[in-house]
Amino acid sequence: MAIEKMRLLRLAGSKENIEKILLTAFSTRDLHAELASHVVNDGNGGELLPEDSTYADYLNRIESIIRSLHSELMCTFDGVTTFTNDEIEAYLTQVENNYEKINETLMNQSSLTKEDKDALTKLREFNIDALNHTKYTAVNFGRLPISSLSKLPLHDEKRYAATILSKNNHYAWVFYVTLNENKTEVAKLFDSLFYEPIAIPKVDEKQLVFDCESVLGKIYGYVKHCADLRKYYKYIALFDKTAVITGFVPQRRVKKYKTMFGEMTDVVIQDFPAGLEEGLEPPTVLRNNWFAQPFELFVEMYGLPHYGEFDPTFYVSVTYALLFGIMFGDLGQGFLLVVIGWFLYRKSKGKLWGIVHRIGFSSMIFGTLYGSVFGNEELLNPMYQALGFESKPIHVMEPEFTMPLLGAAIALGAILILLSMTINIVLQFKRKNYGDALFSQNGIAGWIFYGSILFGVALQMGLKINVANPFTIGLFLIVPLVIILFRVPLKNLIAKLQVKPHEGWVGYLIESFFELFEVILSFMTNSMSFLRVGGFVMSHAGMMIVVTVLEGMTGKFGIVTLIIGNLFVIGLEGLIVGIQTLRLEYYEMFSRYFEGGGKKYVPTNMQN
Helix, strand or coil, X not given: CEECCEEXXXXXXXXXXXXXXXXXXXXXXXXXXXXXXXXXXXXCCCEECCXXXXXXXXXXXXXXXXXXXXXXXXXXXXXXXXXXXXXXXXXXXXXXXXHHHHXXXXXXXXXXXXXXXXXXXXXXXXXXXXXXXXXXXXXXXXXXXXXXXXXXXXXXXXXXXXXXXXXXXXXXEEEEEEEHHHHHHHHHHHHHCCCEECCCCCCCHHHHHHHHHHHHHHHHHHHHHHHHHHCCHHHEEEECCEEEEEEEEEHXXXXXXXXXXXXXXXXXXXXXXXXXXXXXXXXXXXXXXXXXXXXXXXXXXXXXXXXXXXXXXXXXXXHHHHHHHXXXXXXXXXXXXXXXXXXXXXXXXXXXXXXXXXXHHHHXXXXXXXXXXXXXXXXXXXXXXXXXXXXXXXXXXXXXXXXXXXXXXXXXXXXXXXXXXXXXXXXXXXXXXXHHHHHCCXXXXXXXXXXXXXXXXXXXXXXXXXXXXXXXXXXXXXXXXXXXXXXXXXXXXXXXXXCCCCCHHHHHHHHHHHHHHHHHHHHXXXXXXXXXXXXXXXXHHHHHHHHHHHHHHCHHHHHHHHHHHHHHHHHHHHHHHHHHHHHHHHHHHHHHHCCCCCCECCCCCCCC
16 A cells, blocks of 8 residues: 655674674665665775785685585685684695695596495505505506406415405405505406406595584685675675675665664764655555555566555455456455465465465455356355345346447546546645646546546447537547647646657658657547457356366266366466456556656665
């Protein structure tokens, strides 16, 4: 029903206290902060904080290594431990050097089989670093054919010690140690047994991965904290040594928001009306009652209204529910929409399901008027008779009802169009756009022209009174059309601008004549668009007749046919009617009074 009132807040504090100000200002979802570049201008002497990507670069390097190591490092800042840039750089250099060794080792092992790698895992139990730095012995690792394994004892001359790490049906993985003075002879011995050496890794890559994670864990939380904090420097404007954050807070939450800065005596909070500062447009927050609130979805899809302007949500909720209910009138199917919409809205909080819940009630109301319950047109007859009626009020499928139904649809559309034009006239006067309010096709001139036609047709068809004569035609039709034709010069006259069009009178008249012709056609086509309302009333009833006929043809499976048929109609026609109703809202009504273009309220929060 309205747009929530906002306040413009300006938070000012010491430049040295920026971190604490930021953490406090953006700790809740209240402040819609404005970029400092929108606040600073040549006249106020403000400056922007210089960009600092140092910590962002550090963070990218850290996260790149974490991804490469397939690690799930999750370390948060403890709020106390800090590091200098030199310390961070030293840690990163150490980790990057280790990562290069890990990568080199993994590349060397890329040609190994899974069994080779499993044997290497067991070899690590002997400390890879120690194996690579023996002084008096030589260490070798590889695999032997199983057939050669039984020959090893035959060559055991106490010149080597061998250990079997693992084996399968074809190979045994062995590592042996021998004195340096015997390594050549022992190597020849193993070669004669078809020994296939495998290079022992220069480093234990798994230990290095652990070491990398340990080092990164020290600095990751702090670096990420600093990098995240600097993302919000764009909201800080500097005025001498004062850091200023400017933004909007809903008026009802301002008092609570201010209390968060109670202990920060060096922070001053200035509170202004939302529209005070030129160039800073307040964001829009729609605030509607229980019934209308889900329909904000349709308004947001078209475009939010500007702050302080008309919120069409309630009007949309009433007209959308009305049109949908007329086109999809069925007491039983409407009840299902109510239940399904309520259940899914409770589960997901999706506004679309809230809309389904509400339009289901409208469908039930018109279904009662049509006497339709899951397509059964006779079920409610006893109720009507008990209320003193001979039969149901509206007989949708009777031939004599067709023309009145279509006429009523056009009449309803005409009323909604006139109401939309009335809203536009009121809004244009509030905005002080007097020219548009008076002379445009959606202003008073257009309202008189279109309303006079409708009034004359209603008198002629309803009361058989002919009001068409040269005087009424000239006053209520010709004069408004001439005003619309000359709307631009007339608007310029009111605004005290040059009346003569820039393109000259001849060019203006030629162009405006065709525009006027388009205006007349648009009134006709917009009115005819509402024929679809009557068309869908009959379409819905016709589809349910088909379902009823199929029910009778399927014998004992009739109840199954009835259920499937109703679900099909609810799903397919319900979707089509919903889309067509939204089309009428957007093209036949919104376009006459609503522009959109407002700014969405997006609270700035460090937890996002």
